[in-house]
Amino acid sequence: MKEVQDILALAIRQPAMSDQLQLAESDTVAVPDCLDFSLQRFTYDRPLPVEDVAMVVYQPAKRGQTAAIELRYCVAGNKYCQNPGCTDRVCADGHRDNCVQKSPSIDMITVKFQPSFIQSLQKGSTNSTLFDMQSRKPFVKTIQPSTKSKEVLEQMVHHNYDGALKNIFLQSKALELLLFSSDQFVQNDTDDRFGCRFLTQLEDREKIEKARDILLEQLDAPITIRDLARRVAMNECYLKKGFKAMYGTTIYDYFQKERMEKAKSLLYERGMSVSEVAILMGYSCISHFSTAFKKHTGLKPCELLLR
Template sequence: MQPVLSTFKWITEGPEMAGLLVQESGRLIPESVQYSIRRYVKPQGWMAEDTGMLQYQVTKNGAGDNKLELRFCVSGNMYCRDAQAKCACKAHQSTNCNEKFETVDLLQFSFTPTVLTQFVKPRTTEPATLADDVLTFTHAVSFSQLVPLCNRMRLVLEGLLNHNYSDTLENIFVNAQTQMLLLYSMDCMLGEKEIDIIACKFLANEADRDKIQKAREVLLEHIGEPITIKELSRKVAMNECYLKKGFKEMFGTTIFDFYQNQRMEHAKYLLYEKGLSVTEVSMMLGYSSISHFSTAFKKHTGLKPCELLLR
């Protein structure tokens, strides 16, 4: 398990090398949504941010294979197991817990065209909106869009992870909550003017989107070995200009800012959790001098590395 793991890879490809699976649930709610929730032991060194993603998929095989999925990766929850009863319970409700640990939860919701079209308002004179095109699967290009987790979305996810409903009432509750997640995700997508991203020619090509995703993975793999944009573009076989533009539009940040953010988050982990010295961390992250590292760290966190160690 790498110290800094791409959440994007988790929610697109699944946690193939992640922590131990400790809990799994899910079901198909008729005429609503198919969902699954998988809970893993939080891997050592996990530094990825909580995030979500909306995936829109249209196929040549017809409407039956079209789907819209929401995926979320959330860390920081707790899991406890009663060794004697051999059962799982919520950590905050446990009175005699023999084993308690942090987790990373992967939630996935899949909507079919039949379910989504019921939400579309009939249009007479007004032109169809992007939401209309997506929910009726008339938008011609598949795409993926990262969804930042705002407070209202976190509350819905918290409810899905820690409710006490069962059987029919659970179906009603999950159905209501997933519709709220869909609402917030669509609202976020429209608020970010995703239509501009979808319409961008080279991002409409799945192969080019994969290259940009790979670029993000390469950056995470080179946390301690700074890599130039020219080198990065060669590794993923994409023009530098397209790479920079595509990265900003897909992930909402520049390549440099993303890389610096990940380096500083990893620095915090090495300093605070691992107890390494400022000199050791500076060298591990490829800085030419301690002063350069300290300046970058303070710009990101508001603290000097030594001040963090004193907390």
Template sequence: MNQQTDILNIAHNQPFMLNELSVLQDITRSVPGSVHYSIKRYRKDPQWNMEDTGMLVYNYEKNNLADNYLELKFCVTGNVYCYEKQSECDFCKMNASKTCVEKVNSIDVLSFSFKPSYLTQFVGGTKQRNISDEVLSFTHTTSFSKLLPLCGKTRMAIEGLLNHNYSDTLENIFINAQTQILLLYSLDCMLGDKEEVFTCKFLANEADREKITKAREVLIQHIGEPLTIKELSRKVAINECYLKKGFKEMFGTTIFDFYQSQRMEHAKYLLYEKGLSVTEVSMLLGYSSISHFSTAFKKHTGIKPCELLLR
């Protein structure tokens, strides 16, 4: 499979030096008979100007069919990662989430590679074929790569891959399903440079779409400091109504549901990886009481926070 730094270079608009990249997380796995995938998380320097980027790579080797593959690559920013993995740091002990130097912005790079033996099952038996049929059946005889826009549906599929709760067999089923969705959206984009059609007319304005995307980043940055819709709308300079409607359309979820999901994923990390108590996590995430936190956690994960600590 190709090296992942190429999608990073495109998203950054200039090449990275090897010593610039600090790896926070590195997952490489295969779903039997389906997809080989990797998810890498890098520490993001505040000075880097990164753009969320997608790419489809089609590799065709006439004289060596075993080397044929189709690969999807994505580079997304805006997620927050706690750099202190092994033990509770002083910032956590002091509840200093605003000034914590260990909680950093990150860059997620995802890669999904498919072999012809898996992709040919999707090709229909019609005589009239388009470029998607040729690619999936590997009858297109020229290698190519194509940049892909990251629409709201694609972002939600990527979000699911980064934040799911499945393991073992169920994880394989989930990964397989999500990657098929990403494959569908990517091939649909490849058929033509069609602009995404929004129900909310104001989203036709690129500046307004950027404000909605910025709102998502602000929510993640304030994971332990809940914001009201009014406060969030002021931070990104957009009308409250536009913010709520635009967020739902672009990301497929409400602001509240998205924020709760992010908080609970961070809570799982603090409880399971860092070993903090339920009381400490409740305070760090800005809950007024432990019972409110426990109720929200169980609603999101299906278990109580104390049950996670026992695993």
């Protein structure tokens, strides 16, 4: 699903690494007249640099489909537990650190609210509504999951409710997620809150995605924003604003981070020398590479080799 790939691209900045993921578990729950909840749990064998990320998505009504508000989360977690004699609840209640049979995982969680439910929450409000369900303009806003949100997500994944009680539980937790996410959402000004207007067009979002792909394909050859904009046929200003709206960082910072992550992999996993990695990453001066590497990792390249 494209939605999964969109959020995975933010959580795992090195696309090739996402190929290591294996779907281990999935669950869907429809709470009538309220929301749809889905969970996909992926496991992996080798260490992955996973960043917790969340997206607030508004999809306007289309032919045959109603408008929808979605909260999407990608969070790193653990599978509690592979031992048949141990339950998820036991590990989740505080014994996870001592569990030798847990395995690392990534949880993809989506909460899709029904329009009528969102509108019922906004009835009687004298303030401006949080979501205009009549709008024809979609938007996507990327946020960092708060500690409170991650605690709620943990509870939604690990519980012992069934039937009607499960529906009540998921509805209550989904409302908490909506509250905590909205707190972060409305802190931004109106333009940021609804994302860049030009990104409502799929064509423009695809251009931003293409720009990111170009950056990842040539980490050893820095490219100017002007040249990048030309290659994707987009205005420089729009490219910079759209990139930050979609990926939560500037083009330069994104490029440098991916560049240093690749350098770290070459040093640590392949055992290459500092000078070799510096050259491969496009640096003509080793000291400049060392400075950039330390700024990103907190270590000098040579210190990483000693570990």
